[in-house]
Amino acid sequence: MNYCSHCGHALSMRIPDxxxxxxHCCDNCGTIHYANPKLVLGTLPYEGQRVLLCRRAIEPRHGFWTLPGGFMENGETLSEGALRETDEEAGARVEIGPLFSVLDVVHVHQVHVFYLARLLSLxxxxxxxxxEVRMFAENEIPWDDIAFRTTAMTLRAFFDDLRQGTFMLHTGRVQPAHAPHAPHGPL
Amino acid sequence: MNYCSHCGHALSMRIPDxxxxxxHCCDNCGTIHYANPKLVLGTLPYEGQRVLLCRRAIEPRHGFWTLPGGFMENGETLSEGALRETDEEAGARVEIGPLFSVLDVVHVHQVHVFYLARLLSLxxxxxxxxxEVRMFAENEIPWDDIAFRTTAMTLRAFFDDLRQGTFMLHTGRVQPAHAPHAPHGPL
Ligand SMILES: [Zn+2]
Ligand SMILES: [Zn+2]
Incomplete structure (x- = not known):
């Protein structure tokens, strides 16, 4: 951020009163430009013991598998955004269920939110x-080719809950890829 | 948003490829400027059957009562942000508990998130x-002087859950103040 998006003046970095x-402060028009984390919304579409995954046609992580998801837009609710992404990326019709995972991804200034979503049709x-979009049973999941760690965490929680017989809300934090306790994968 | 924050050129409004x-697209440097909802984080600090509220010294809603809360900052988790706001606004030491309410406030492009938080000290x-900061039992809550509807929804859910004996996750959507089914109050 270099210029004021309101008046076009160069910005200065300082602590406002x-x-x-x-x-980022504009000394011309007085606007303070805040930077805040963004929400990424997705679903975990399932039927029985199988889940839907999409293989990404875009960067980052082209060719890797992910749950349908993307940035929340102005003008929509969390669940509307999750449904929009599910339609856009997978063309899938689902019945949206409860919030399933809420994951902090601090190093990229994101919060990832996934809803359980029962597939209404294959x-x-x-x-x-x-x-590509296809269904996977647990023993078919391509764990080494999952695009993002929040996807992997959400999938593992789903199959664990399925075995327990109860779905719960899962919260947690993804460490940077170079952190000592989480050496593998992006996000 | 009028000017490119990256290069200072005037922006044009169009649908990118x-x-x-x-x-908001910059035809000079090619940057696309997205606008996304912001997260507002807070806690519901309680001891026994009483909750902590703060009377606001700032606009909007100067003089009205609210739960401690504010915009999530880059570099923090959801719960860290909620704890920071609780310290900044109420000087309160709490043990953070589970996610308690996640509320869409679409017309102002916000999502409000509250955690249960047990007060460690009065x-x-x-x-x-x-x-001003003080404790309120349910029959003392100044319902007509609550700053934001997400505060009121979260407080009502807390006292309902207290009667039921179980705290649950509450989700929902706040309608604009002029909507037919929600005629009173801001947010
Ligand atoms: Zn300016
Ligand atoms: Zn530009």
Whole structure:
């Protein structure tokens, strides 16, 4: 962030009056430009003991498998956004269920939110951002080719809960890929 | 948003290639500027059957009562942000509990998230953004002077759950103040 999006003046980095953090401040029009984490919304579409995954046609992680998801847009609720992404990426019709995972991805300033979603039909098809969409039983999941760690965490929680017989809300934090306790994979 | 925050050039509004929504696009450097909802984080600090509320020293809703909360910052988790706001606004030490409410406030592009938080001490004090901080039993809550509808929804859910003997996750959507089914109050 270099210029004021309101007036076009160059920005300076300083702590505004009454604040305690360095912000991008415009000394011309007085606007303070805050940077805040973004929400990424998705679903875990399932039928029986199988889940739907999409193989990504876009970067990052082109060719890797993921749950349908993407950035929340202005003008929609969390569940509307999750349904929109499920339609756009997988062409899948689902009945949205409860919140299933809420995961902090601090190093990229994101929060990932997934809903359980029961598939209403197996008549789905990849959208422009997916190469392929298909169903996987637990022993078929391509764990080494999962695009994001929040996808893997959400899938593992789903199959664990399925064995327990109860779905719960899962919360947690993804460490950076270079952190000592989480050496593998992006996000 | 009028100017590119990256290069300072005037922005144009159009649908970028491969997208389906109008965005703020820079024809000089090619940056697309997305606008996404922001997270507001707070806690519901309680001891026994009483909850902590803060009377706001700032706009919007100066003088009205609210749960401690504010915008999530880059570099923190959801629960870290909720704890930070609880410390900043109420000087309160709490043990953070489970996610309690996740509320869509679509018309202002926000999602409000509250955690249950057990007070570790009644030795709290208003921060610079609060006029006053005090404990309220259910029959003492100033319902007509609550700052935001997500605060009121979260408080009502808390006292309902307290009567039932179980705390649950509450989700929902706040309608605009002028909507036919929610005629009163801001947010
Ligand atoms: Zn400016
Ligand atoms: Zn530009």
């Amino acid at each position: 009454g604040d305690n953090r360095i912000r 008549d789905f098809a990849p959208g422009p951002e997916s190469l | 491969g997208d389906n929504r109008i965005r 030795d709290f004090a208003p921060g610079p953004e609060s006029l």
